[in-house]
Amino acid sequence: MAESVSTIRPFESELAMVLDTAYRVALRYTRNPDDAADLLQEATLRALKSKDTFVPGSNFRAWFLTIMTRLWWRMAKKIHTEVDVDAGEEPEVYLYQQCRAAGLHPETIDPARTILAKLDADQVSAAIDDLPEDYRAALALNLLENLSYQEIAELLECPIGTVRSRIHRGRNILQRRLWAMVQETP
Amino acid sequence: MSLTAYDCAETIRRLNDYLDRELSPEEVEMVEAHLATCEHCAAEYGFEQVLLGEIKAKMAQATMPEELRARLQAFIAKARD
C-alpha cells in the first residue's frame, strides 16, 4: 500500500475489547461482584447510547472508563473530596526492607516473587479494596489499565499531582498491608 | 551538556515514576546511569519492578462472569444491527 492508513476499529469492536479490564476496574471501584456487574452493564448501555460523542481515533479506553467512573460516582453518591496537596510521598520500599530484615536477600532468591506467591489474587484484591476510595480508584486505573498519570487525572477530574501522590502513597500503604497479610498467612 | 547522575536519594525518589514510565528521557538516563553503578539501588529497583508485575498479574486474574459477558455481547450485537 502506498499510503499508511491507520486502522480504526468499528465502535462495537472497541467496546467489546475494553470490557474485560473495565470489569476488573469496576470490581475495585465497587468492591462487590454484583455492583461491578451492574456498573459495567450501565456503562455499556450508556456508551452505546452516546456513540456519537466518541471521536474516532481518540483513546476509546479512556472514553469508556470516563463514562463508567461518572456512573460509579453517581451510584456511590460520591462527594468530590477536597483536592489533597501533592505530598510527593517518597517510596518507603517497605517490603524490600522487610524482606532484607527477614533474610530474603535478592542475591540468593527472588524475594518479590517469593512474597507474592504466598498470597492469592483475592488477598491482593482485598488489600487494594482496603485503601481509601480515592487511592483505590487511582491505583486501580494505574495497575489495571495502561493509562498515563495525565489520562488518569483527566478521568478522575483532579490535578496530575494529586494522581501521582495517590498512586505513590497508595503503593506505600499497599506494601504494608501485603506484608501484614504475608505474616498472617500460615 | 553532560548530565550528572543522580545520587541514591534522588534515584529512589523517582522509583514509582520510573516504573510507570512518567519520567522524561533525560531523567530516565540519569536514573539508569546511577543504577549501573549502585548495587543497592539496582536491587531495590529490581525488587519493585518484579513486585509491581506480580501485583498486576494477580489483579488480572479476576474474570467477568460468563453470564454477564453474554448479556453485554447481546447489547452490543443489537446496537450493531
Ligand SMILES: [Zn+2]
Ligand atoms: Zn544508589
